[in-house]
Amino acid sequence: MDNLFSLDNKFFEVLGKITDIVILNLLCIILCLPIITIGASITATYSVTMKMIKDEETYIVKDFIKRFKENFKASTIIWSIMLIIGAVLAIDFYISKLISNESISNVLQLVFTMISIIYIFTLAYVFPMQSKFENIIKNTMINSILISIQNLPYTIIIVVLNLSPLLLISLFSNYWGQIIFFYTVIGFGIITYVNSIFFERIFNKLID
Numbered sequence: 001m002d003n004l005f006s007l008d009n010k011f012f013e014v015l016g017k018i019t020d021i022v023i024l025n026l027l028c029i030i031l032c033l034p035i036i037t038i039g040a041s042i043t044a045t046y047s048v049t050m051k052m053i054k055d056e057e058t059y060i061v062k063d064f065i066k067r068f069k070e071n072f073k074a075s076t077i078i079w080s081i082m083l084i085i086g087a088v089l090a091i092d093f094y095i096s097k098l099i100s101n102e103s104i105s106n107v108l109q110l111v112f113t114m115i116s117i118i119y120i121f122t123l124a125y126v127f128p129m130q131s132k133f134e135n136i137i138k139n140t141m142i143n144s145i146l147i148s149i150q151n152l153p154y155t156i157i158i159v160v161l162n163l164s165p166l167l168l169i170s171l172f173s174n175y176w177g178q179i180i181f182f183y184t185v186i187g188f189g190i191i192t193y194v195n196s197i198f199f200e201r202i203f204n205k206l207i208d
Contacts, residue, residue, distance in 0.1 A: 025189030039079025
């Protein structure tokens with residue numbers, strides 16, 4: 001009976017981790033609201049979840065804020081670059097569809113689709129890379145592309161997890177309110193936590 005109510009009991013460990021993920025999820029969303037801070041917020045979130053999966057002592061709020069401040073400049077620059085690239089790709093897609101020559105239009109759309117896939121891969125890796133390694137921005141972005149391609153099976157899983165809110169809403173549109181509520185409370189935190197398990201395996205290979 002004593003073991004049942006012990007703080008070391010597995011139930012309380014799981015409950016504590018869920019609580020931490022909820023807090024982290026809310027912190028991430030709140031700090032993403034100014035839009036320009038999205039990069040720093042995601043970087044800080046990954047910094048915390050990578051400590052969590054290794055069962056290191058973690059103070060969610062304190063560690064998040066610390067890492068948010070430390071990575072703010074570099075992560076904001078990276079986020080700004082990714083926003084600009086994304087906007088250019090969207091414009092290119094739009095223009096390619098307006099081209100009257102169908103063959104040229106199809107070729108351009110195929111090219112931009114391939115570039116978009118690389119863009120999505122880079123976006124999935126660049127902030128975890130920023131949270132894990134000290135490097136100049138250029139190298140962080142280049143390494144994100146190369147490592148995402150080298151670890152394609154993991155990358156596909158990570159991208160699917162990242163896109164899961166959109167996928168679920170498109171598949172279960174009648175439940176969009178419940179889906180948004182779930183991700184607002186804990187969903188993004190779960191995605192980051194699970195992704196961190198994959199990233200830790202990927203990054204450990206680089207360190208070794």
